[in-house]
Amino acid sequence: MKHTAPDAAVTAAPARDPRRWWILGALCLTTLILIVDNMALSVAVPALAGDLHASAQQIQWILDSYMLVFAGLLLTSGSLSDRFGRKRIMVIGLTLFGAASLVATIAADPAELIAARVVMGAGGALIMPAALSIMLNLFDAEERHQAMSAAGAVGMLGLIGSPVLGGVLIDQFWWGAVFLINIPIVIIALVATLTLVPESRGPWRRPDPIGAIASVVGMVALIWTIIELPRGGLHHGSTVAALVIAIVSLIAFLVWESRIDHPMVPLRLFRDRDFAGGSIALTLVQIGNGGLLLVLTQYLQFGLGYSPLKAGIAFLPMAFAALVGNAAGAGLGSKVGPRMLAVVGMLVMAGGALMLAGLTADSGIGMISLALVVLGVGGGMASPAAVTAILGAVPPEQAGVGSALNDTIQQAGAALGVAVLGSILTTAYGHKMPDSASATARKSIGDALAEAAHGGDSGLVHTAREAFAGAMSVTFGISALGVLAAAILALLTLRGTRPGQVSAPYQGDISAADHSESRNDVSDSDVSDSSVRVATATVAVE
Numbered sequence: 001m002k003h004t005a006p007d008a009a010v011t012a013a014p015a016r017d018p019r020r021w022w023i024l025g026a027l028c029l030t031t032l033i034l035i036v037d038n039m040a041l042s043v044a045v046p047a048l049a050g051d052l053h054a055s056a057q058q059i060q061w062i063l064d065s066y067m068l069v070f071a072g073l074l075l076t077s078g079s080l081s082d083r084f085g086r087k088r089i090m091v092i093g094l095t096l097f098g099a100a101s102l103v104a105t106i107a108a109d110p111a112e113l114i115a116a117r118v119v120m121g122a123g124g125a126l127i128m129p130a131a132l133s134i135m136l137n138l139f140d141a142e143e144r145h146q147a148m149s150a151a152g153a154v155g156m157l158g159l160i161g162s163p164v165l166g167g168v169l170i171d172q173f174w175w176g177a178v179f180l181i182n183i184p185i186v187i188i189a190l191v192a193t194l195t196l197v198p199e200s201r202g203p204w205r206r207p208d209p210i211g212a213i214a215s216v217v218g219m220v221a222l223i224w225t226i227i228e229l230p231r232g233g234l235h236h237g238s239t240v241a242a243l244v245i246a247i248v249s250l251i252a253f254l255v256w257e258s259r260i261d262h263p264m265v266p267l268r269l270f271r272d273r274d275f276a277g278g279s280i281a282l283t284l285v286q287i288g289n290g291g292l293l294l295v296l297t298q299y300l301q302f303g304l305g306y307s308p309l310k311a312g313i314a315f316l317p318m319a320f321a322a323l324v325g326n327a328a329g330a331g332l333g334s335k336v337g338p339r340m341l342a343v344v345g346m347l348v349m350a351g352g353a354l355m356l357a358g359l360t361a362d363s364g365i366g367m368i369s370l371a372l373v374v375l376g377v378g379g380g381m382a383s384p385a386a387v388t389a390i391l392g393a394v395p396p397e398q399a400g401v402g403s404a405l406n407d408t409i410q411q412a413g414a415a416l417g418v419a420v421l422g423s424i425l426t427t428a429y430g431h432k433m434p435d436s437a438s439a440t441a442r443k444s445i446g447d448a449l450a451e452a453a454h455g456g457d458s459g460l461v462h463t464a465r466e467a468f469a470g471a472m473s474v475t476f477g478i479s480a481l482g483v484l485a486a487a488i489l490a491l492l493t494l495r496g497t498r499p500g501q502v503s504a505p506y507q508g509d510i511s512a513a514d515h516s517e518s519r520n521d522v523s524d525s526d527v528s529d530s531s532v533r534v535a536t537a538t539v540a541v542e
Contacts, residue, residue: 019196020138024147026192027131028154030094033185034124035158037101038066040166040178043312047175048113058110064227065114069121070128071411072220076212078129078404079264086130086137087199091190093126098186104179116179129404136391136403137200144392148384149326156322156380163312171309208264211257215264218249222412226419265405275393275402277493278342278386279409281486285346285382286413287420288353288482292375294418295425295472296356296368302445303361303465314365318372325380338385338392339494345382346487349375353480361462361469389494417482421475428471434463 017023041063049059081089100119107113139147169177225242234240257263270276293315300311329341352375359367387406394402426444433442441448441460448464451457 016140016143017138017198020143022192023138023196023198024135024150026189026196027135028151029185029192030090030127030131030189031151032154032158033097033182033189034127035155036162036165036185037120037178037182039159039162040169040181043163043166043309044170044175044178047170051175052107052110052113054110054113058114061114062110062117064224066117066121066124067227067411067415068220068223069118070124071223071408071415072216073122073125074129074404074408074411075215075219075265077125078133078402078407079208079212080126081130081133081404082201085199085201086134087193087197089126090130090134090197091193093123093130094186094190094193095123096120097123097127098183098190101179101182101186105176105183107176128407132391132403132407134197134200136394138198144388148388148391149329149380152380152384152387153323153326156326156376157319159319161316161319163315164309167309167312206262208257208260208262211253211260211264214249214253214256218246218253219408219412221246221249223415226412226415229419229423266402269393269402269405272393273493274389274495277489278390278393279406281342281346281490281493282383282386282390282406283409283413284482284486284489285349285386286410287417288479288486289349289375289379289417292479294422295475298445299359299468299472300368302449303468304365314368315372317369318376321373321376322380325377326384327380328377329381329384338389339490341385342382342389342490342494343487345378345380345385346483346490348378349382350378350480350483350487352376352378353476353483357473357476357480359469359472359476361465363469386490386494421479424478425471425475428474429467432467432470437463 045059045063048054048062052058054062077089077093097120100116100123104113104116104120107116135147135151136144165181166178169181221242225239225246228236228239228242234243254267257265257267270279296315297311300306300314306314325345329345332341352371352373355367355371355374359371390406391403429445430442433448437448437460438451441451441464445464445468448460452460452464
């Protein structure tokens with residue numbers, strides 16, 4: 001690993017754009033629509049399924065098509081933002097997302113809605129890495145943690161508040177309103193982006209079409225495999241075929257990228273402890289908490305009898321606690337550094353997961369709310385700190401593809417978490433149901449309660465709820481172990497330089513030619529000399 005000792009003459013921080021916090025608001029707004037749309041859609045499925053007469057398979061495609069396209073295109077779109085301009089790519093992404101949302105609003109059949117969701121996935125893939133890379137270039141190391149904390153707080157509000165918003169929109173209007181709400185947000189985000197956000201690019205590099213194709217095919221096949229695993233395991237030929245395609249494509253991608261002179265993805269970033277260790281730690285967090293909403297939503301609705309709207313409201317304490325955690329982290333970030341914040345936050349999250357593991361069929365909302373508050377505070381501290389450490393290792397000229405690589409790893413971790421924890425929950429529930437229960441009742445708690453309602457069997461209701469609570473305890477216990485492993489990994493891998501001690505991000509074999517060819521159309525807050533930008537990009541802290 002190389003570390004460039006920054007010259008005192010070039011380490012003066014670039015002038016801060018006086019509009020940077022307004023620009024951050026615009027960037028948060030662009031990413032917020034992605035979270036709001038997907039989470040609000042989760043409560044709209046029953047309504048749109050009935051209105052569009054969609055089959056179970058079509059509903060699956062409505063939900064999964066977005067994730068497949070989004071995850072598959074992230075790396076390519078990150079590379080495009082570095083090449084053609086991050087602001088330009090984000091504007092294109094917002095336009096695609098808004099236009100597709102309009103089509104989804106007026107969709108007359110499942111096929112139209114699926115097509116709209118595919119385009120929305122492409123737009124989202126263009127938006128996410130571009131927005132994060134602009135943020136990375138806009139804020140210096142001293143302020144980057146506060147910016148990441150603010151973005152994390154907005155994201156958490158969107159994550160928790162979206163199901164509530166979706167429930168209100170469906171109650172008052174119709175399922176199309178969850179897409180219609182995107183359009184005014186997109187318009188505001190477009191205006192803010194065009195008027196406030198500075199343009200920036202990375203150095204010119206040769207196109208890498210082979211790497212782009214291999215990454216798209218590999219990531220789509222991988223996410224598809226993860227989605228399908230809980231439904232049929234490896235017994236289905238299509239799942240096995242997707243897994244083989246994913247493995248072959250991703251291995252080919254890694255081999256190709258490691259051998260060409262101008263790779264689309266700088267694999268050398270993984271030689272940096274902050275980037276590699278932080279990425280793996282965040283992936284473990286995503287796996288550990290990936291099924292949180294899925295499992296708890298079932299518990300609240302099937303176990304406690306909550307409506308979808310009331311279940312969404314039950315998650316609000318977690319959102320407000322995350323705001324507290326973000327605020328605390330933003331204040332402490334420059335003092336104790338991202339490593340300790342990430343480790344402490346993850347340990348707090350593990351404690352929250354253990355509290356959830358102690359829930360029983362008779363536990364009330366009080367214990368759930370307390371556990372969610374603990375999880376929210378921990379997540380509010382840990383995630384921005386870990387992302388700050390990871391992105392601090394990315395050279396500014398490769399901010400787009402570096403951000404996309406981080407997003408891709410986390411997307412795969414989140415999808416894997418839902419698949420793995422969902423499978424554990426289903427398996428544990430089946431094992432905890434008595435042998436005397438029917439095969440249908442042993443399949444899921446929803447099926448068991450439906451069977452009990454049809455036959456008037458109150459004993460089956462109690463048995464199913466006890467079995468589900470026991471299965472949930474196992475699931476959250478494993479989740480806690482995953483987050484604890486992430487905390488240990490972050491402690492061992494993230495570097496521990498102190499505030500004010502400059503540590504340039506890993507530069508590997510970035511050539512002087514790359515720097516001299518850097519093209520930046522930036523505002524007066526940016527610096528055109530990329531060598532200065534690299535030298536002052538990050539202050540790694542403990």
